[in-house]
Amino acid sequence: MGDNVEPVDASPPTQRVVSVLELLADADEPQTSAQIADCLALSRSTVGNVLSALRARGWVNRRGDLTYELGPAFMRTAERERSKLTEDSSLHAALQGLAEDVDCGVALVVVDGAEILFSAVVENRGRIPAGISVGTRLPLIPPAAATIVAHSSDLLRQPWLAAAEPGDRVKFEQLLGDIHVVGAAVWGVDSRSVATLDVLADVVDHLAHDPVSRTLRERVLALLGEISGTAYRPAELDTDMALPISYVSAPVFGSDGDVLAELIVGPMRAAVSRAERDRYLAAVIAAAKVIPGLR
Structure with a gap:
C-alpha cells in the first residue's frame, strides 16, 4: 500500500x-x-x-x-488545549500564579446578558466554585457577580436587586455598598456547608459524564449557588477570630475604568485567621488590577 x-x-x-x-x-x-x-x-x-x-x-x-x-464540554476541552499552548503567558499565567500564591482554586466570571459565564477556571489547587468548570453559565441573580454589579450602573444593578427575594433586598443593597468599602466580597459558610459543597461538587462532576442527567446537573448547580454562603460585613471582618471562608471575589476593571469581570478565589476553609483573610484579600485585589487580556 x-x-x-x-x-x-x-x-x-x-x-x-x-x-x-x-x-x-x-x-x-x-x-x-x-x-x-x-x-x-x-x-x-x-x-x-x-x-x-x-x-x-x-x-x-x-x-x-x-x-x-x-457549551461547557467544548469550552473545557478548548481551555485544556489553550492552557498547554499559553501556559507561560497572559491570562492563564496570571490566574495560575494567583492560585499558587493563595493555594486554592481561582475563577474568572463575566456577565453575558442575563447570565454569568465562567470564562476561566484554575482548579489544580482546589475546586472554585464547587462543581463549576469553564463555560458554565448561571443566572445573573443575587449573589452572583456581586462585585461586578456593585461597580455597574442602575441598568444592571436594579434588575439584579429585583431578582432577589423581597426580604433579602436590603441585605444585597448593603453588600453592594460594602464592596466599595472593602474592595472585594468575602463569603462565609459554616463547616457543615463546606462539606456539603464538596459532596455536591462530586455529584456535579459525576453528572457531567451522564448525557441523560443534564436537568439534574442544572438543579444541583442551582443548589450550589443557594448554599455558597453569605457575605461578611466590614465590621464582621474586623475581628481577630478565625472565620469560615468559602470565596473571596474582587472586580476587574478595564483601562477606561469600566468593570469587566469578577475574579474569585476559593479557600473553602472552616477556619481562617485574620492574617490569612488579609492575605487572601490583598492577593485577589492585587491580581484583579493586573489581569491581562481584559484591558
Missing part, C-alpha cells in the same frame, strides 16, 4: 456534527437551529437532532432565547 493511501472521508453524520460545531465557533453571536440549518443547507430536523445530541453531552448550550452556542 505504501504512500498510495486514499484519504477516507468522514461519514456524513460526523461531517454534520463537525460543521455545526465549526459554525458556532466562527459565529459572532449565538445561532438559532433554523439559522444553522439554512447556513449548512441541512434540514431543520437533522440539525435539531445534532443539536440535541451535542447539548446532552454539554458540547453546545441552549440559551433562554432558544439560540445555541458552544
Whole structure:
C-alpha cells in the first residue's frame, strides 16, 4: 500500500456534527437551529437532532432565547488545549500564579446578558466554585457577580436587586455598598456547608459524564449557588477570630475604568485567621488590577 493511501472521508453524520460545531465557533453571536440549518443547507430536523445530541453531552448550550452556542464540554476541552499552548503567558499565567500564591482554586466570571459565564477556571489547587468548570453559565441573580454589579450602573444593578427575594433586598443593597468599602466580597459558610459543597461538587462532576442527567446537573448547580454562603460585613471582618471562608471575589476593571469581570478565589476553609483573610484579600485585589487580556 505504501504512500498510495486514499484519504477516507468522514461519514456524513460526523461531517454534520463537525460543521455545526465549526459554525458556532466562527459565529459572532449565538445561532438559532433554523439559522444553522439554512447556513449548512441541512434540514431543520437533522440539525435539531445534532443539536440535541451535542447539548446532552454539554458540547453546545441552549440559551433562554432558544439560540445555541458552544457549551461547557467544548469550552473545557478548548481551555485544556489553550492552557498547554499559553501556559507561560497572559491570562492563564496570571490566574495560575494567583492560585499558587493563595493555594486554592481561582475563577474568572463575566456577565453575558442575563447570565454569568465562567470564562476561566484554575482548579489544580482546589475546586472554585464547587462543581463549576469553564463555560458554565448561571443566572445573573443575587449573589452572583456581586462585585461586578456593585461597580455597574442602575441598568444592571436594579434588575439584579429585583431578582432577589423581597426580604433579602436590603441585605444585597448593603453588600453592594460594602464592596466599595472593602474592595472585594468575602463569603462565609459554616463547616457543615463546606462539606456539603464538596459532596455536591462530586455529584456535579459525576453528572457531567451522564448525557441523560443534564436537568439534574442544572438543579444541583442551582443548589450550589443557594448554599455558597453569605457575605461578611466590614465590621464582621474586623475581628481577630478565625472565620469560615468559602470565596473571596474582587472586580476587574478595564483601562477606561469600566468593570469587566469578577475574579474569585476559593479557600473553602472552616477556619481562617485574620492574617490569612488579609492575605487572601490583598492577593485577589492585587491580581484583579493586573489581569491581562481584559484591558
